[in-house]
Amino acid sequence: MKPLKVLTFSTLFPNSVKPSHGIFVETRLRELLKSGQVESRVIAPVPWFPSRHERWGDYAKFAAVPAREQRNGLDVRHPRYLLLPKVGMTSAPLMLALGARAAVQQLIDEGFDPDVIDAHYYYPDGVAAALLAKWFDKPLTITARGTDLNLIPQYALPRRMIEWAARRAAGSIGVCAALMDVLRGWGHEPAKLHTLRNGVDLERFRPLPPAAMRAELGVDGDPLLLSVGHLIERKGHDIAIDALAELLPARPGARLVIIGEGEERAALLARAARLGVADKVRLTGALANTELLKWYSAADVLLLCSSREGWANVLLESMACGTPVVATDIWGTPEVVAAPAAGRLVAERSGAAFAAGVQALLSAGVDRAATRRYAEGFSWQATTEGQLALFQAVTGVATHA
Numbered sequence: 001m002k003p004l005k006v007l008t009f010s011t012l013f014p015n016s017v018k019p020s021h022g023i024f025v026e027t028r029l030r031e032l033l034k035s036g037q038v039e040s041r042v043i044a045p046v047p048w049f050p051s052r053h054e055r056w057g058d059y060a061k062f063a064a065v066p067a068r069e070q071r072n073g074l075d076v077r078h079p080r081y082l083l084l085p086k087v088g089m090t091s092a093p094l095m096l097a098l099g100a101r102a103a104v105q106q107l108i109d110e111g112f113d114p115d116v117i118d119a120h121y122y123y124p125d126g127v128a129a130a131l132l133a134k135w136f137d138k139p140l141t142i143t144a145r146g147t148d149l150n151l152i153p154q155y156a157l158p159r160r161m162i163e164w165a166a167r168r169a170a171g172s173i174g175v176c177a178a179l180m181d182v183l184r185g186w187g188h189e190p191a192k193l194h195t196l197r198n199g200v201d202l203e204r205f206r207p208l209p210p211a212a213m214r215a216e217l218g219v220d221g222d223p224l225l226l227s228v229g230h231l232i233e234r235k236g237h238d239i240a241i242d243a244l245a246e247l248l249p250a251r252p253g254a255r256l257v258i259i260g261e262g263e264e265r266a267a268l269l270a271r272a273a274r275l276g277v278a279d280k281v282r283l284t285g286a287l288a289n290t291e292l293l294k295w296y297s298a299a300d301v302l303l304l305c306s307s308r309e310g311w312a313n314v315l316l317e318s319m320a321c322g323t324p325v326v327a328t329d330i331w332g333t334p335e336v337v338a339a340p341a342a343g344r345l346v347a348e349r350s351g352a353a354f355a356a357g358v359q360a361l362l363s364a365g366v367d368r369a370a371t372r373r374y375a376e377g378f379s380w381q382a383t384t385e386g387q388l389a390l391f392q393a394v395t396g397v398a399t400h401a
Contacts (some may be wrong), residue, residue: 003039004388004397006032006113007104007138009129010120012046012145015065015078020288021328024145024198024313025120027331030072031199031380032387041075041104041112046095048080057260064119066335079103087122090157096128096315097135104132112140115395123162130165139394142166143173143196147234149182150308150331160198173387176332187263194390197335198311199380205293205320207372218280219253223300223362228292228314231262231283236305236328238264238271243303245275247358254280256303258297261286296321300366301358305349309333319343319375322368326357341370359377 008029012022018076023225032038049063068077081099084091107114119129128339133140133233142165144305153159167171173194174180182191215221218231225247229242237258244256258268258281265283280339287295296302302318304327313331327333337343344357390396 003037006038006040006391007107007112007114007117008040008042008120008204008215008261009044009117009132010125012125013042013076013123014040014071015044015046016069016071017061017064017077020286020351022120022291025072027076027201028198028383029074032384033239035388037388038391039112041077041101041107041114043077043079044189045100046078046080047083048099068367074236077107089155091162091230092124092355093127093131097131100132103137104136104377106132108136115397116391118391119143121145122165123152123158125171127161127165130168133168133326135265139169139170141171141173141390141394142169144179144182145146145175145311146331147308148178149174149179153182165366172392173390176335178331178335187319188322194386194391196383196386197332197378198313198316198334199378199383200313200316200320200375202320202376202379204289205296205375207322207368208294208297208344209369210298210300212299213294215227216356217298218295219255219257219298220253221257221300222253223251223255224298225254225301225303225357225358226259226318227256227303227305228259228318229304229306230297231260231264231268233264234307235360236307237268239305239349239351240264240303241268241275241281243305243358244280244351244356245277246351246355248277250359251354255282257282257284257299259292260288283292293321299323301326301343301361302330304328304333305346305354305366306330306333309351311336316375316378319371322372324366324368324371326361328356339374340364341367341374343371343384353364355380362375369379 014023030371045063046065046205067076079099115120116139117125117133122144173196177195227237229235247254296318302325315336329345329347346353346357
């Protein structure tokens with residue numbers, strides 16, 4: 001039986017310049033391919049920039065992304081699209097689709113005629129994919145991952161485009177039930193809405209000896225707190241710093257490590273200095289998964305103080321290393337942190353509330369082995385089976401012998 005041909009479409013996909021960008025999309029695809037029932041090609045557009053000149057800042061890196069590359073056995077193409085200043089948000093779906101159209105045609109000309117287009121992130125990627133599906137007469141699935149449905153729809157025109165794409169799609173996938181509740185609330189057909197959560201790579205993220213990891217990393221803390229994610233406002237690293245300051249009177253040995261890079265770096269350093277905890281806060285910058293593993297294992301608690309999350313991969317990564325979490329009780333997070341072994345949920349996004357959550361967690365006692373066992377319940381198998389069933393339903397192509 002020939003494998004079902006899936007065209008994966010998303011701007012959220014790793015490349016040789018940004019190897020961790022959208023790695024969760026690549027991971028889900030790689031797990032799907034392990035089934036042996038699917039063949040895939042990837043189109044991951046990047047914004048067009050004329051050169052690598054430093055005046056473009058971080059965007060200059062896009063100019064260095066190759067037009068085509070092989071990643072972990074996957075054929076990945078990076079067509080360019082115009083990202084227009086000021087009107088980029090509303091023009092992006094059309095620019096994306098136009099930029100990718102020739103790449104899709106080239107795939108077909110080379111003999112890879114997809115049975116289905118599988119898009120990730122509803123806006124602008126999903127809307128662009130809906131245009132491509134219309135132009136090439138292909139069934140479409142779109143996966144919602146977080147801000148694409150819990151933030152962007154507050155803008156009227158993007159919401160209308162998202163609704164159009166959802167009607168055009170043969171199936172919508174949410175990485176948590178809360179995201180599909182958004183489309184359900186808009187009146188979209190329940191039979192087309194599917195929740196397929198992210199899993200965790202239990203081999204990549206595994207417990208390492210905490211004491212040995214602390215010695216290797218040159219870090220201590222009693223407790224050692226971790227906050228991981230882009231340094232942007234909605235991730236709430238500022239609240240993690242506040243929580244440390246609140247915690248210190250009761251636990252003077254507490255330390256906080258923040259892993260990530262972004263626009264809030266200077267503000268976070270200033271906040272730590274203002275609160276008198278600068279010597280107890282360490283910012284590492286962005287790190288590869290091979291390094292994250294060590295930090296998760298070294299820490300006592302992971303803090304996730306976000307205002308919005310779909311399905312936060314850092315939660316499961318931390319738990320897989322045996323480290324429980326304290327996280328904001330929002331969107332998909334309660335679906336991840338659903339047992340005492342996982343950690344604690346915090347209703348209020350404040351330093352005092354998170355400090356109280358850490359205290360409650362530590363006072364109850366941490367069983368790292370139990371936290372790891374909890375994470376082992378989140379393998380990728382169920383998600384892979386759900387995708388295969390959905391693709392079969394929307395294409396009519398059997399995926400099982």
